[in-house]
Amino acid sequence: MxxxxxxxxxxxxxxxxxxxxxxxxxxxxxxxxxxxxxxxxxxxxxxxxxxxxxxxxxxxxxxxxxxxxxxxxxxxxxxxxxxxxxxxxxxxxxxxQLSKRLSIIANDYYQSPSKKLSVIGVTGTNGKTTVTQLIAQCATLLNEKSALMGTIGNGLYNHLEPSLNTTASPIDIQTLLAEFVKQQVKVVAMEISSHGLVMNRVKGLSCAATVFTNLSRDHLDYHKTMSKYAKAKWSLFSPEAKEKQVVYSGKSIINYDDNYGKRWIEKLNQPTAVSCQPKSLRQLKALNIPYVGVSMIEYHDKGAKIYMESSWGNAIINSRLLGEFNVSNLLLSLATLLTLDFPFFAVTNMASFLKPICGRMEVFNVKNSPTAIVDYAHTPDALQKALQASRIHCKGNLWVIFGCGGDRDKGKRPLMGEVAEKFADRIVLTNDNPRTEDEMKIIADIEQGLLNSDKVQVITNRVEAITQTFAQAELNDVILIAGKGHEDYQIVGNTKYHYSDQETVKQLLGVENQL
CATH class of the missing domain: 3.40.1390.10 (MurE/MurF, N-terminal domain)
Structure with missing residues (x-):
């Protein structure tokens, strides 16, 4: 038809x-x-x-x-x-000016499909994939047909097609949304990158809710300054943006623990504030806006026990996700569903069943072998949080294997080295996606942030780096393999080769699936 x-x-x-x-x-x-x-x-x-x-x-x-x-x-x-x-x-x-108008044209052509769906737009430096996945996973458990658009892929939940960009082209976004309407999808959780906002890929989009996870250094090769980067993210929420048809955002869910988020909450009309810091609970309650917070968190080897307090009620959640930042991601996801009027007891009961996300603090361990954790962390802030989360589960030395992407923000490389030295016991520098840059120049940039070379090894081949680290590590050690996460490729020069950290680890451990 x-x-x-x-x-x-x-x-x-x-x-x-x-x-x-x-x-x-x-x-x-x-x-x-x-x-x-x-x-x-x-x-x-x-x-x-x-x-x-x-x-x-x-x-x-x-x-x-x-x-x-x-x-x-x-x-x-x-x-x-x-x-x-x-x-x-x-x-x-x-x-x-077709390219600038493309999103509006596509939206009109498909008769505004986002208005017929509950589209949840999620932006921030880190956590976008986890938050969108958790929202879709929880909504699916609550019998709402859900779909995803983002880094890992686009499509119905558990039936994703690989994506080229975090935020797809304006044509692809509106075409997918139109398909979701035909498939009677109810909830669409969508990652919205700063690039997607600046390049008008989501112009005219109608969101039932918009979520802010956090903001730290990334993509400055494109945005040049943190101020411009923050301005791009803010455009998803600002009342002025709505008037300019950037995006029609509904309710806002904001991370109160982030300095930018704390300031943005003051500018918005009745946002939902979210914090994973017990010390912030009293402040949240004093804001006189909807909130989700915690009175206590007990971290353990399998995740965390979260004592949640909110405008909707209190609950104890046994999370299967590792690390403080994943408590934040989980609470943002639950707060979004609660803000959209999903029933409190159903949402909080389902929270304990939510599974870890592919390539996000994904744990691999077998008997008589060190534990490996694969994570997508590729910014200084994300690497720090991944290392801090890994430390909770480490009784021996904490290793980190990582590199930095070529042809991307060079300024964050020494910062990554500095973080690795501060929070890890042993460091192995390797290739990420070197692209057209000299691999040794990338590693030299990372090394500028290091003070002590004694704890550092350089093994440029990523498979070799992981293999040799496993050979050196002791039984009680933890190996964080950072930077690529879910990616199943490596870009060297202009060629994309098949490669997966998960596959490499599984082969070394002799397992088919994570345990």
Whole structure:
């Protein structure tokens, strides 16, 4: 069944509805020519790597019925020319500032699918994947059909397709949301990156709730300053952003333990404040806004026992997630569902059944072997928190294996080294995704943050680094393998190779699944 028609498309682009045009049915908007099928609309814009205009012929051969291209000249806006190919004429429409308007156009084309769903937008430096996964997992346990969009993948919960970016293209976002509406999904938990906000990928999106996890140094190769990075994140919540159609955010759930979050709470109308610090409970109660806090947390080898207090009631939660930061992630997830009127006792009862997330403090251990923990930590703050969480479970030496991504923020590299030296007993520096940078230059940048080279080894091959560390570690040691988490690839030069920390660890331990 067709989604729209040519005349309708022309009209939502700003064209005259009375303009003399032949009408015909249209299906999906596509930004990737390889995804085009019969009667689809191919959006040919210039990306960071490829120029969509180079694939117009390929798209037409695949069945594209209309081509949209970008123009920066007002005089060329909505001009139509016809491309003759395969004995058919395909209209090509020039659209003024198409790339900036893409999200709004796609939203209108699919008839505002986000308004028909409970979309939960989650942003922050760390924790986005865990929070979205926990929200979708809990909602699913409560018999609400749920979907995810983010780093690990996009699709129905437990049926994810791999994603290229944390926040997908505007076309893909709206197409997925339209599919979720057709599949009768109720809850969509979506990671929203600072890049996605600045690049207008979510412009016009309607969120039932928006969640802020935390803000620490990352992506300064792109944003340049922490001020600009914070401004990008704030745009998901600010009342001014709503007026500019950046995003229509509903209720806000904010991490009170973060300095930015604490300031933002003062600017928002009735946000839900969340803290995992018992010392903050009295302050939360004094804010006169909805809150979720804790009176006590008991950490143990299998997770944590959380004594939660909130505007909705009190509960004891036995969490299976490791570390203080995961208590924060869990409480943010529960607070979001409570803010959206999910029943208190159902939410808190299900919390104890929530499972750890792939590549997020994922524990692997077998008898007579050191324990390995695989985590995605790739910022100084995330690495510190992962090491602190790992220390709770370590009776011997705490090892950390990590590197830094090439062609990315170089300023955080010595900070990562400094954190590793402060919180780990032994350090093994290796490759992450070196991309087009010299691997030894990346490691030298990390070493600038180290004072004592005696506790450091450099083993650039990641498999070798993990293998040799296991050979050296004692039975009571813990090995934190940081940086790649769920990723099943490594980028060297411009080539992406299959690689997985989990697979490497399982092979060394001789197990099929984590224990």
């Amino acid at each position: 067709a989604i729209s028609t040519f005349k309708t498309l022309f009209s939502l682009l700003g064209g005259d509805n009375n303009f003399d045009l032949d009408d015909f049915p249209l299906n999906y908007l596509r930004i990737d020519s390889r995804m085009v099928n019969n009667n689809d609309v191919f959006v040919a814009i210039q990306g960071s790597v490829f120029d969509g205009r180079d694939f117009i012929s390929q798209a037409i051969s695949a069945g594209a019925a209309v081509i949209l291209t970008e123009t920066n000249k007002k005089t060329n806006d909505l001009k139509i020319k016809y491309i003759k190919q395969q004995a058919k004429l395909v209209p090509q429409i020039s659209v003024l």
